[in-house]
Amino acid sequence: MMNKLKGWWNTANFKALSILLCFCLIVSFLHGQTVIEGQIDHSLGVDSFRITYTTNFVEHDEIFTRGTEIMVNVDDGRFKIELNESPAVFYVKFNLPKNRSDSIGNDYRILGNNANIFMIEPNSTVMINVLPQKVLFSGMSAPLMKCQFDLFSLYARMKKERISLSAAQGHFDHNASKEDVWKFLDAYKAVHDTAIHVAKDIISTYAFDSLTSNAIYYNFYGSVRFFEINYLNLKSAFSKDSLRAYFVGHYNEFYSDEKIPDESKNYLGQSNMYPRYLAYKTRTDISMRLAPLGRRIKPNLMLVDKLISERYRDHVYDQVALSSFLNRGTKEYMDDMFFMTLLGNIKNQEYKEYISEMRNKKSSGRKSYQFELEDEHGKIYRNADFKGKVILLDFWFTGCRGCIALHKNMKPVKERFKRNPDFVYVSVSIDTKKEMWKNSLASGDYTDDTDIKLWLGDLGKKHPIIKYYNIASYPTMIIIDGDDEIVAINPPNPYTEHNENALVNIIEEALNK
Known part of the structure; x- marks a missing residue:
């Protein structure tokens, strides 16, 4: 009898202990940490640095503005970072201090490059040893980090090869022949195709699961293809008419959707750069088809989203449509019809909530940000100084080509309202250096004498007003009515007569409210 009781106790005790152990493991997992630690060689002179991280697709696509x-x-060359959340994956970028010394190798610059975002597994540890000429990884996530680092290195080499190619044969005058231009573009395309093939070989040397390999490959593929067609886009936008036709023709011949294999059917959904590329490519496909009709004809978001919905399904559509919204939504005026269509098409609840949040921020009737900003003479302006007036805020920075273009495009609109005492054009610079801002004011490239010229101070784009209006690109215009309420964020840029009339109508409606 005692033996039976003893056996029963041991069995029950074992089961209880097993349950308790499993519970502890689950709790440990749920509350586990992802640890990034290591050391930085003293000769590099780094006493602190910043990282930005995020844990979801929406924030990953906007990591610069929404990431933590x-x-x-x-301390004494050592650092330790503990990330407490446990999502599917962390996306992390390391912002190491810039160091242009000749004694610093490329590894340091690759790790600290703002464009390089690393995926790190949850509840894991990665050790990073930063040396003057080398960056070494160890720990559980070391293979994942090393693979991505190899791909970033490959991308840097591809970029140098691309620059060398352009320097050698990429500058054409108006007498250049189609054959010469296309020969260069064929070589340019080959550089990117080769990088994609090499990336596949690099990834194949690591024993990752299919989801991880897929995410790493599509991130690299999306980055390469995005900037490849971005170059063609810029060339077609800024070249003379004859050259422009050659660039447009080459794109339509080799890059349009029916000309390249569809890789989206194999995409599993863990990359942010791939859907971003697909969204940008959809827009570029339309632009290149419209190009023969005129350089100022550009597709709107509704047209782009319609084509995205025709090309992609399920999670791919959701991500591509969201990327299109994130990329253009900060730059274009969107009416309720667009929001309703997009919210009706997208199925992912997280994306729908984010779009709804942006819709609320961009909707008319919301109170404007209450600011206190100085002008070039040191005078402080507040919202109350413009009570009863319609304000057009123009956010810009020195070196922004689009900001210069907007300044030129706005001249007819300003001329139309210059005698209306109830309309005020307010130029807002995000330059962090006052001298740079004042030099740009003096140049006349960004502002007119009739503008009220305000400055955000040394906070620049980190000023609360930028977050309040969710500004992620420049120039950004915002119209505020006489009741200090938002009328429109990113109203039409008046680069065409149609857009000019649309902008004028919005201002006049606000004046007549």
Whole structure:
């Protein structure tokens, strides 16, 4: 009898302990940490640096504005970062201090490049040893980090090869022949195709699961293809008419959707750069088809989203449509019809919530940000100084080509309202250096004498007003009515007569409210 009781106790005890152990493991997993630690060689002189990280697709696509930023202290060459959440994956970018010394190798610059975002597994540890000429990885996530680092290195080499190619044969005058231009573009395309093939070989050397390999490959593929067609887009936009026709023709011959294999059917959904590329390519496909009709004809978001919905399904559509919205939504005026269509098509609840949030931020009737900003003479302006007036805020920065173009495009609109005392054009610079801002004011490239010229101070794009209006690109215009309420964010840029009339109508409606 005692033996039976003893056996029963051991069995029950074992089961209880097993359940308790499993519970502890689950709790440990749920509350586990992803740890990034390591050391930085003293000769590099780094006593602190920043990282920005995020844990979801929406924030990954806007990591610069929506990601969580952490200041990391380097004590006696050592640092440690603990990330407490446990999502499917972390996306992390390291913002190491710039160091242009000849003694610093490319590895340091690759790790600290703002464009390089690393995927790191949850509840894992990665050790990083930053040396003057080398960056070494160890720990559980070391293979994942090393593979991505190899791909970033490959991308840097591809970029140098692309620059060398352009320097050698990429500058054409108006007498250049189609054959010469297309010969260069064929070589340009080959550089990117080769990088894609090499990337596949690099990834194949690591024993990752299919989801991880897929995410890494499509991130690289999307990055390469995105900037490849971006170059063609810029060339077609800024070249003379004859050259422009050659670039447009080459794109339509080799890059249009029916000319390249569809890789989206194999995409599993863990990359942000791939859907971003597909969204940008959809827009570019339309632009290149419209190009023979005139350089100022551009597709709107509704047209782009319609083509996206025809090309892609399920999670691919959701991600591509969201990327299109994130990329253009900060630059274009969107009416309720667009929001309703997009919200009706997208199935992912997280994306729908984000789009609804942006819709609320962009909707008319919301109170404007209450600011106190100085002008070039040091005078402080507040919202109350413009009570009862319609304000057009123009956010810009020195070196922004689009900002210069907007300044030129706005001249007829300003002329139309210059005698109306109830309309005020307010130029807002995000330059962090006052001297740079004042030099740009003096140049006349960004502002007119009739503008009220305000400055955000040394906070620049980190000023609360930027977050309030969710500004992620420049120039950005915002119209505020006499009741201090938002009328429109990113109203039409008046680069065409149609857009000019649309902008004028919005201003006049606000004036007549």
